[in-house]
Ligand SMILES: Nc1ncnc2c1ncn2[C@@H]1O[C@H](COP(=O)(O)OP(=O)(O)OP(=O)(O)O)[C@@H](O)[C@H]1O
């Protein structure tokens with residue numbers, strides 16, 4: 001089949017969404033938070049990262065997202081090498097190609113939901129795509145909440161607003177660090193369903209750090225980290241399989 005059958009957006013993006021090659025991150029004092037990590041995340045895939053506290057999950061996410069720079073190795077976001085870029089260029093690249101969702105939502109209390117959602121775009125000097133934002137807010141069930149302040153929403157609704165904010169700039173990758181960590185079971189399910197639907201329906205790429213095996217089991221692939229290294233990569237594992245693997249980590 002000719003590639004002409006595919007939409008331009010699909011064929012234009014040949015480079016992986018994320019490519020890490022032999023990445024290391026050391027902190028002053030000798031903590032080696034990442035030790036020789038290589039990985040590739042293809043567009044349209046959902047990757048989960050698990051591992052004990054202190055194993056380097058957040059550090060991996062921060063380096064892969066251009067929030068932090070590694071001490072060694074190469075990081076490419078959507079084909080663009082970020083190691084070696086100065087802070088300003090790295091920030092620009094991040095604003096253009098990366099979206100974030102955090103455990104604590106990080107919405108600004110004094111702004112309406114709508115202003116929260118469009119804030120990163122406005123900071124980047126870009127005009128919001130109103131049709132895209134309407135599609136997203138309808139999809140997450142927040143279309144009638146746009147004028148509300150975050151405090152007037154439930155935790156699950158706030159996190160869905162944070163997901164919309166992360167997607168507003170049509171990023172190559174959305175990084176989510178324990179996005180369901182503060183949510184009750186039902187809201188957590190809704191947020192996971194949403195992330196999964198974004199991958200399935202829109203071809204969005206998602207990288208999610210989580211301690212919850214049931215959440216990680218929604219991903220296509222799960223990396224397990226220990227002591228700054230990726231010690232396992234599992235394809236579509238089940239939640240019980242993951243729980244078992246985490247418990248036996250370090251026992252062999
Ligand atoms: N800014 C920093 N300065 C010094 N050490 C740090 C810094 N940030 C992280 N570390 C250390 O790097 C290691 C990895 O930390 P990281 O936050 O990536 O772990 P994590 O897997 O995300 O843990 P958790 O599950 O608790 O969030 C830890 O030993 C941590 O103490």
Ligand SMILES: [Mg+2]
Nearest residue numbers: 057058059177
């Ligand atoms: Mg962490």
